[in-house]
Amino acid sequence: MKVATRSILSAALLIATACHRAPEQATTKTNASALPKVKVAINTWPGLGPYYVAHEKGFDREEGVDLEVVMTEDTVARNTSLIAGEVDLVGITLDNIVIAQSKGVSMRVVGESDFSNGGDGILARKGINKVADLKGKKVACPEGLPSEFFLLYLLEKNGLGPKDITLVPVDDGGQAGTLFASGKVDAAVTWDPWISQAEAKTNGAGHVIITTRDTPGLILGIVAANKTTLPERADRITRAQRAWFKAVQYCRDHPVEANAIMASKYNVPVADFGPMLAGAKLADLQETNKTFGTHSNPGPIVQLAKDASRIWLMAGAIQKPVDPADVIDWTIVEKLSGTK
DSSP, X not given: OHHHHHHHHHHXXXXXXXXXXXXXXXXXXXXXXXXXXXXXXXXXXXGGTHHHHHHHTTHHHHTTOEEEEEEOSOHHHHHHHXXXXXXXXXXXXXXXXXXXXXXXXXXXXXXEEEEESSSEEEEEXXXXXXXXXXXXXXXXXXXXXXXXXXXXXXXXXXXXXXXXXXXXXXXXHHHHHHHHHTTSSSEEEEETTTTTTHHHHTTTSEEEEEEGGGSTTSSEEEEEEETTTHHHHHHHHHHHHHHHHXXXXXXXXXXXXXXXXXXXXXXXXXXXXXXXXXXXXXXXXXXXXXXXXXXXXXXXXXXXXXXHHHHHHHHTSOSSOOOGGGTBOOHHHHHHHTOO
16 A cells, blocks of 8 residues: 555654644635635545635635635645645545544544546456456556555455455556556556546457446545644634535536536546546535434444445555544534534
8 A cells, every 4th residue: 555655654744743723713705815714635536626616606705714725636745734734624535534544644524525426447358347357367456545445345345355366556547547558457447537438548458347336435535624623623614615515506507617617727628527527426415414424323424434444454554443433523514414
């Protein structure tokens, strides 16, 4: 698990220097510069795009905060900025936060962004038609990332384990797809555009045997806060999440305009962004409540965290089980749903 471990350890080094800001003071909604700033660190996963919509359409200012979205693919930079108190929220997946907790990174899940809904999958050569057929095969997969969690989960469900395949570690899904197209591996755990354009990008040599559409909710996109600064920033984070829900609804009601906003931020053609976003199911308040439940009556997020702990422990990414109670905080979700 070199990628994840290196990233998390780097972030953990800054725990001791985590900064604290004074609690928010009362502000007006009319002057954006006077509003509490909420910084969100994301990567290029399209399921996090509505944060841009929330700011561009002014939903953040309606809720009394000023959103700033910081995009970087560097996991080290994102985790480090959260632990150092430089950002308020970071987009990550539940399985990765389990690894973070095992390394002592003080992060807590406070909301849901989306779940992968066909945006990730396994590309295989002809003759490999199901997960069980991967036994004894060479499989390219981004190591220590949600792609590996997806692969290990599927292997387990099919009575297989890591030793039943030859894992070829790569840095990302694009590299996995390229390696497959070169004929050097039998299968690749990858993401779009390799999934939606499998035939074209492999000259007909490959096909998709399974995607996250077949495992809804497994790769769960969440937003995490710094445990240490969460109490003093809870109000501004709650407001930011209300703006998120407004943005999600706007994406549904006005997809053309919303996609144009997000495509410009992701630096991709507008025509390409719609299919990209289709691979993620955005979380509104109803979906978030379904996933989280309440502290006294938790939803499926707890079992998913347990699954992640078990699978990462089996893979050697963590050295001891992680308790879901140590990674999930229901405070913000319960405030948003009115149950607290």
